[in-house]
Amino acid sequence: MNTAARWRLGLVVGLIVLLEIASRAAWIDPISFIPPSRMVVSAVQLLLSGQYTTDILQTLGSALLAVALAVVVGFVGGVLLFRLPRVRRVLDPLLLSYYAVPVFVLYPILIVVLGLNRWPLVGIGFLFAVVAMAVNTLNGLERVPRVLLRTARVCRLNTFDEIRLITLPSSLPFVFTGIKLTVVYAFIAVVAGEFVLSGSGFGYQIAFAYNNFDNPTMYGLMVLMLAFVSSLNALLRTAEARLYRRIRREVA
Template structure:
């Protein structure tokens, strides 16, 4: 663990301790905000009781499905934009203003297309995340040194070898950044959609607990959501590091 990581962990721990003290001493209204220790206990009770297992599985599966679709389609879209400059010039204004459009207004249309099931929420998560993946893939491909691509042509590399040995290693940091953003955006969209538009799932249960003034359940569910997303991002980070090490070994 490097020094920056230790500082980040220390900062998070210090903030949690400060919140714990502030809530215990009633510096913050204890009716609306419970101590972090009680949040953690509530999250553990929710996880072990199985009360919300169906909702948790529904949200996680919908979000992960949206992530997979967004990563695949976004990666292919980024490659196409890189290979087709005219298409990119046409779509550039749309990509720049994409996140200014409230994606949730499309939910009624998705209901008409897919019906009253999980797929409209998957569609919302996909639409919210796919452009981040496409743009980061495009940025990564644009930063591949042209001299390396010319060298690949001189060496008469096949398209597969060029991607494996040159294009992918050079663009990998941007591609993994796109994947990590896709995870965050998809979870935000799915949970927010459940919060407002669904009758089940993580977001719905958080909203229900909020309206019922059930703070332990609400904050416990929020802690679980943070833990799940943080764990997924941590696994992606570990996979990224292992892939870097493997590429360096192959290059050596």
Template sequence: MSRPARLRTLLIIAAIALLELASRLAWINPVSFIPPSQMALGAWDILASGEYLKDIVLTLMSAGTAVLLSVSVGFLGGILLFRYPRLRRVIDPLLLSWYAVPIFIFYPMLIVLFGLNRWPLIMIGFLFALAAMVVNTLNGLERVPAVLLKTARTLRMSRFDEVRLIVLPASLPFVFTGIKLSVVYSFLAVIAGEFILSGAGFGYQIAYAYNNFDNPTMYGLMLLLLVFVGFINLMLHVAEQHLYQRRVPRDA
């Protein structure tokens, strides 16, 4: 483990210990905040009972579908904008202002288009993550070293081999960054949508427990969500760093 990783781990442990102490000594209102140890017990009880398994699976399926849609459509969209500069000049202002508009305002329109089901939430996750994937795909394609493309033409490689052997491997680290952001944004949008726009799912159960002052369930669900998303993000970060490290000697 590297020194920065050890420091991050110590910082997290210290923060958890401070919260435990503050809640035990009632420095924080014990009615609204429970010790982290009780949060862990609540999370364990939730997993052991299996009561919320259906909601957890529902949220994971919705967020996973949003990730697949945003990654596939965003990747193809980035390629199209890279191939057609005129189209890119038209779309660029929209990409720059994409996150200036709250995506949730489109929920009523999405209900009209897709009905009262999970698809409006999935589309919110898709729209929230789409721009990140498009921008990072464009960034990756623009970072392909020109000398590699010249080498491909010198070797008279076909267009398919040029893309398969040069363009995709060279741009993959940046494209993977888009995938990582798509995962984070999709989960964020779907779960936030469930808080206020859904009658089922992970976010809905957290909001329901909050409204009923069920702190062990609320904080247990929040802890499970934090651990799961943190683990996914950590795995994606490790893979991303591995791809960037492979690219460094090539750029040097």
């Protein structure tokens, strides 16, 4: 763990300890906020009870499906935009203003097209995440040094070797950034959609607990959601580091 990571970890731990002290000393309204330690205990109890297993699996399944679709479509879209500069010039204003559009207004249309099931929420997650993947893929491809591409042509590398040895290693940081943003955006969209547009799932159960003043359940579910998303991001970082090491070995 490097120095920056230790500082980040220390900052997070310090904030949690501060919240624990503030809540137990009643500096924060104890009716609306419970100590972080009680949140963790409640999260463990909810997970072991199995009461919300169906809702958890539904949300995770919908979000991960939206992530998979957004990563594949966004990556292909970014490559196409890179290969077709005229199309990119046409779409650039739309891409820049994309997140100014409230995607949730499309939910009724998605219900009509996809039916009254979980697929409209998957569609919302996909629409919210796909552009982040496409833009980061495009940025990565644009930052491949041209001198390396010319060197590949001089060395008469075939397309596969050029991608494996030059394009992929140079653009990989941006592609993985796109994947990590896709995970965050898809989960935000799916859970937010369940808050107001669904009768089940993580978001619905959190909103239901909030409306019934059930703070232990509400904060426990929130801790579980943070734990799942953080674990997924940690797995992505681990995979990214291993892939970097593998590519460096192949290039060397």
